[in-house]
Amino acid sequence: AQSVAQPEDQVNVAEGNPLTVKCTYSVSGNPYLFWYVQYPNRGLQFLLKYITGDNLVKGSYGFEAEFNKSQTSFHLKKPSALVSDSALYFCAIPRASGGSYIPTFGRGTSLIVHP
């Protein structure tokens, strides 16, 4: 069965510093990988996805993620963090089902950006 792991429950970073939220995956074959963000009292929002092609994927709000097959990782990054980036971040790996894709989510990482 395919899965993702987010090894950090919480990441703390100062505003203006680069941030990384880690995700590793386990799957046979080539994966699709997603990142979602959940702001307080709001629904999950899709950030970016890796399907194929370039290992560096750019997404919403200045976020990017790097697919690394040798390390089975898909870490989320941003060059300069904002206080407003503080939220829960979920890595997900989808499986095909009935014409769509059903994501299996990691446990989430709470990102706290300090002013």
Place this chain on the structure above:
Amino acid sequence: GAGVSQTPSNKVTEKGKYVELRCDPISGHTALYWYRQSLGQGPEFLIYFQGTGAADDSGLPNDRFFAVRPEGSVSTLKIQRTERGDSAVYLCASSFGGSAGGGTDTQYFGPGTRLTVL
């Protein structure tokens, strides 16, 4: 523009009672998904509809859980004989549906219904 809406936003019930949670998807979206999110966990898939039919219900935990989408738009998640362990945030998402673009069918999530079973 209207996103995915869910009602009620909060529901408190007693153990053993029946509850219904409603989801209004984005207009024109043929695919609809239900997830459950417990505290400190990521969303856990429950069921997926393509149109009116359940295309994948492998995530429903037991037969106390049931969902319908009779006209291919609004969906209702029904929980019978609620238990304290059912307490969670129930999330609904919708998408255009289909596999066009190979996994690029982005799901749009609603704000969720927080269910508390006392």
